[in-house]
Amino acid sequence: MRKVVVAGERQVAFVDVPVPEPRGAWVLVKVEASALCTEYKAYLTGRQLLNPGHEGAGEVVAMAQPGRVKIGDRVVVLPQLACGRCALCLAGDYIYCENELDYGMTFGTHDGSGTLGQYVLKPDWLLPLIPDDVSFEHATMAIDGIGASFGAFEAIDVGALDAVLVTGLGPVGLGAVANARFRNARVIGVEPMPWRRERAAEMGAEAVFAPDEPDLLDKIRVAAGGGVTCAVECSGRLPSQRLCIDAVGRRGRVAFVGEAADDLVIRVSPDLLRKGASLVGSWLYNIGDYPKVMQVIQQSPLIDLLVSHVLPMSQIQAGFELLASGQSAKVVVNPWE
Numbered sequence: 566m567r568k569v570v571v572a573g574e575r576q577v578a579f580v581d582v583p584v585p586e587p588r589g590a591w592v593l594v595k596v597e598a599s600a601l602c603t604e605y606k607a608y609l610t611g612r613q614l615l616n617p618g619h620e621g622a623g624e625v626v627a628m629a630q631p632g633r634v635k636i637g638d639r640v641v642v643l644p645q646l647a648c649g650r651c652a653l654c655l656a657g658d659y660i661y662c663e664n665e666l667d668y669g670m671t672f673g674t675h676d677g678s679g680t681l682g683q684y685v686l687k688p689d690w691l692l693p694l695i696p697d698d699v700s701f702e703h704a705t706m707a708i709d710g711i712g713a714s715f716g717a718f719e720a721i722d723v724g725a726l727d728a729v730l731v732t733g734l735g736p737v738g739l740g741a742v743a744n745a746r747f748r749n750a751r752v753i754g755v756e757p758m759p760w761r762r763e764r765a766a767e768m769g770a771e772a773v774f775a776p777d778e779p780d781l782l783d784k785i786r787v788a789a790g791g792g793v794t795c796a797v798e799c800s801g802r803l804p805s806q807r808l809c810i811d812a813v814g815r816r817g818r819v820a821f822v823g824e825a826a827d828d829l830v831i832r833v834s835p836d837l838l839r840k841g842a843s844l845v846g847s848w849l850y851n852i853g854d855y856p857k858v859m860q861v862i863q864q865s866p867l868i869d870l871l872v873s874h875v876l877p878m879s880q881i882q883a884g885f886e887l888l889a890s891g892q893s894a895k896v897v898v899n900p901w902e
């Protein structure tokens with residue numbers, strides 16, 4: 566089978582390795598579509614990735630024992646290698662599992678552990694079914710395209726009476742726009758790249774501002790008809806994190822989705838206590854919500870705008886460049902082309 570390797574700065578290689586063998590509850594999936602995500606950052610900096618990819622969809626082709634899926638099932642390949650046994654896993658919050666399975670110890674190789682390859686091995690319970698009328702390309706949105714912000718929207722309970730601020734309209738933030746519109750919430754966006762601002766507007770954001778716009782807070786308040794009730798932060802940037810906290814009104818709710826390395830200062834009295842605000846972090850969603858995530862993908866007319874590019878895996882370099890340029894939403898590759 567062929568897999569992608571991020572070999573160095575702006576360098577991609579394709580490597581042929583043996584197809585991994587299923588064992589125990591680990592099932593072999595033929596990957597039909599894989600969505601690109603943070604791997605492009607390694608591509609830009611030259612950090613080597615030997616088995617990249619965590620957003621896949623495909624068909625079950627082999628297993629070692631009868632289990633939760635059968636040969637021919639169309640499945641989403643959920644990320645991480647949660648244990649399936651701890652209290653968090655049993656509650657569906659597998660994404661926060663602290664007892665991850667050791668792929669290398671189990672198989673003596675890491676080949677087949679990433680979705681940017683033609684086959685992947687996964688424990689069967691992390692392979693939920695795809696409805697017949699949903700394409701593999703759209704199904705990959707069940708991970709970070711729609712899924713990442715879906716968990717945040719559930720955590721802060723966004724509904725039709727809300728006006729949501731979404732900061733950072735990259736692939737995840739544009740997915741947040743789709744989630745907001747699916748819930749009939751009003752949505753205001755903030756994003757530096759013009760292409761992404763336009764795409765957000767096309768997807769139904771009522772107003773989309775650049776982060777350096779003067780009087781940004783006032784403009785957000787006016788655009789939202791008196792202020793936003795909640796915010797979903799998708800950029801990972803400190804000024805945007807602060808903007809989300811400042812933009813929500815009393816009793817506001819803020820969910821942080823964008824990964825961030827820097828320290829944000831929280832002032833307990835003005836930010837939380839006097840405001841009665843809630844700040845939560847969210848990493849993907851409870852697996853029990855998978856049917857609801859898939860319902861968004863199945864029914865939202867915005868998914869075709871969220872998947873901006875579908876490319877052969879042989880052109881993955883162009884896909885990484887698109888993500889780096891800010892002129893794309895989600896980019897999906899087909900490992901067989």
Ligand SMILES: [Zn+2]
Binds near residue numbers: 601602619620708709
């Ligand atoms: Zn991702």
Ligand SMILES: [Zn+2]
Binds near residue numbers: 647648649651
């Ligand atoms: Zn666990």
